[in-house]
Amino acid sequence: MTDDRTRPVCFRHAGKIALLLLSAIAAGCAGKPVGVLVPSGTSPGASEVNMLVATTRAPSDQPGILYGGERAAQLSAAEIIVSIPPDETREIGQVQWPKKLPADPSKEFSTVSVKPLASPAEAQPWLKANLPKSRRVLIFVHGFNNRYEDAVYRFAQIVHDSKTDVAPIMFTWPSRASIFDYNYDKESTNYSRDALEELLRRASQDPAISEVTVMAHSMGSWLTVEALRQMAIRDGRVAPKIKNVILASPDLDVDVFGKQWEAMGKDKPKFTIFVSRDDRALTLSRRISGNIERLGQIDPSQEPYRSALENAGDITILDLTALKSNDQLNHGKFAESPEVVKLIGNRLIAGQTVTDSDIGLGDRVGAVALGTAQTVGSAASIAVSTPILIFDPKTRQNYQGQVDRFGRSLGGTISSTVGQ
Structure with a gap:
């Protein structure tokens, strides 16, 4: 048997980080029932989030699961309405998962309805009914280790808590929702690049839509930036309606991001990047990815990042390192912090700078x-x-x-x- 003391330091540290990550994930998954997407209604005082969900996941045979972690040959979509309990019964930034099924809508998130769509063309009535006066659309791309229902409920929480004035659309890719399937998930993002690019193009070409904001978390940032890079290479630029891109805790090699940034050409969207140097999930990702810094962990005040950001132009970095979070991994601060989700809804999706004096900054x-x-x-x-x-x-x-x-x-x- 190999003595742990003889192993390289990086492997010993990676093992400890992995154990910490596994225990945190196990704690996070505890108490989550299976099948929450079986409709269980709403209650007086509850709010509803009506979203369009597009996916490259294969359908599941299990009731209430809808889609699993395997890959589908074609993009499919569904309209999903999620009920969120009254604000006085919940903590902003948190998803109140049902303790058992059916959910109690007065205290817990619950599913109101699920309507599968036969084709992307069937999304037009949903868009017409849900597009606000601003005519803005928010497209959210989730991260690593997410079940379909995890992503649905988290996005519903972000939309509700941010009070953003958009039509909410989520793109969910095939994640097996296992810490041991990191490489499978990464390849699934590559598998889904064309589908996300097509979704972004459809939204950008729709005359009813005035503006598109794309928000991605963790490994979903790789998928998002790759799709935008492909679009720029294919069309000569990123579609003009895609004004803002928000990357939260991006699990993205900083060297690769530099090349992707160059490939997007001169006319790029405005980028906002949430970073946190105490992000434990990204620490593990860095260890298993050649020990190259992840974009979501950089210190923007230090070189070489400070000079690179100055030369890059329209990139805003929000450093959340000092912000406390209930997330043991410090990987979901963007969604769990009331201050940050309000900032997303009030300023970032509208493409406004967060340092304007009219909000005291x-x-x-x-x-x-x-x-x-x-x-x-x-x-x-x-x-x-x-x-x-x-x-x-x-x-x-x-x-x-x-x-x-x-x-x-x-x-x-x-x-x-x-x-x-």
């Missing part, structure tokens, strides 16, 4: 504190003053100018002190 030293009016006084105080750090082209320029002035002032003080 004014000028900062390269970063801002959400919900406060305090100006960060110096570069050294950023890390301890703000739960969410925001780095965008405007604040990066302000940051450099203020830091330069701070340095000159400090240097002058030191010089005058020494001269006394």
Whole structure:
């Protein structure tokens, strides 16, 4: 038997991280009943989220599962309505899974109805009924280790809690929902690139839709950026209606993202990226992917990322490292933080900068504190003053100018002190 002490350090650490990840996932899955998509109604005071779900998953034979983790030859779709219990009975940012079936809609998420569609063309009546006055559409792509129903309920939570003014569409790809099937899931994203590209193209070409925002989580970010890259190569650019792309905890090799970014050409959407250096799921992903940094774990204030972001242009980074979360893996902060989901709904999907003074976020030293009016006084105080750090082209320029002035002032003080 091999002594663990003789194994390379990276493998010993990877093993410990894997055990932590497995225990966290097991705890997260505990208490989730199977078959929650069997309709169980709603209740007075509950809210409903009516979404369109497109998938490359193969249908399941199990009641209430609808789709499993295997791959289908063609894209299929369904209309799903999810009931969310009254706000006074739930914590914003959390999915209240049923403890048993049928669900109690007064306290738990429940499924109101499921309507399979025979073809993508049948989605037009749904779009007509659910497209808001803004005529915006949000397309969500879930991440690694997600069952179909996991993705449906999580997206319903994000749409409800963000109170975003969009028609919600989800693209779900074949994940086997097992920590041991990481490579299968990764290949399933590759398998689904053409289908997501086609969905994005259909939405962009629909005259009823004014604007498309794409939001992806974890491994879904790889799929999303690949689909956009393909579109740019095929059509010469990303479709103009795709204005905003939000990547949350992207499980994406930073070197590969750089090449994908270049391939998208000059006319790119606005990108917003949520990062967190304490993301344990991405730590494991990095270990099993050649120890190359994942995009969702970068420190935007440090080189080489700071210079790369300055040169890239329209990329905003929201650093959630200091934000506390109920998620043991720190991989789902974007959906579980009330501040962040509201930010997604109020600002990001509309393509607005999150540093506008009209929401109290004014000028900062390269970063801002959400919900406060305090100006960060110096570069050294950023890390301890703000739960969410925001780095965008405007604040990066302000940051450099203020830091330069701070340095000159400090240097002058030191010089005058020494001269006394």
